[in-house]
Amino acid sequence: MSKKILMLVGDYVEDYEVMVPFQMLQMVGLEVYAACPNKRALEFVKTAIHDFEGDQTYSEKRGHNFMLNCTFEDIKEDSYDALVLPGGRAPEYIRLNDRVIEIVKHFAQNKKPIAAICHGPQILIAADAVSGYELTAYPALKPDIIRAGGKWLDPNQTFSNAYVDRNLVTAPAWPAHPEWIRKFLDVLGVKITF
Template sequence: MSKKILMIVGDFVEDYEVMVPFQALQAMGFEVDAVCPDKKSGEQIATAVHDFETHQTYLEKPGHNFTLNADFDNIKTADYAALVVPGGRAPEYLRLNEKVLDLVRAFSDRPIAAICHGPQLLAAAGALEGKKVSAYPACAPEVRLSGGEYVEIELDDAICDGNLITAPAWPAHPKWLRLLVDRINQS
């Protein structure tokens, strides 16, 4: 099986949830292609840092620019061992793109790792039915409405149900990435 991983991203993806997995998976020897619909390799997306201060929900601060290294329109999903879906605001609008949903569906037999708001995209693609899923807690209704079982876990924890690896937020990166790599190695 390929040592390539596909990462689907978009403007205002959560900064840590794109930067850390992208670099960590490369450090582990994987080739990681980051793509965004309507953007080409070498173009950038804006990221956002979600933070809690004294408000009842997170606030969004500007993050870094992230440079894409592959073209969405040229992706051949069969070339990849797994799909990574970071959170932030990007999954909210990426799920409106039918080509993105088709891309997600093409990974139904391979590991998919989604974190934070990433399961919003998986829900829209019909990939959560019958699965135990963690996500940012505000996404729990979408997980349930799409036929998944929302599992509340600690922010630094992750779960695996078959080929689906999910976590509530970036503090779970060590466990989430380990589960992803283990599933790839078992495939």
């Protein structure tokens, strides 16, 4: 039986951080369900492309439309094995939704695998789910993680690293996809053989 993964998104979720993991996790046979507060299956969220072009922070451009395949109001968190929290602009406002926080708390309290990237940990912070964990994120979240009781782990210069602490897998940005997804699959117990 395939594992079921819930992905919480919103408008202006980072394009690569939603589309690439969604497809990669499906590619290895997992069932992935993307949901957004106040939206239904077959509706879209707009994405944003964040790029690293030598400025003091990322640049932002309009991305694609990403189709949801799960209705937010239908989520029964007990039926999912793991949670994915992509970054972008969405985490800063979907964390204000009480039901989002309730869902995230379920995964955290039950020690189910959680993968968060870039600004995705903003949702974990809002759900009081980082205290005592070592994690990384987009560097602008460092003060928030520390104040929430987490231990900040510095991303490398290319943002291509990921960290695991028990059930939590974090990465600073989309350049870390290969390592982030590989480590998430390990935490999920998914083995790929050649």
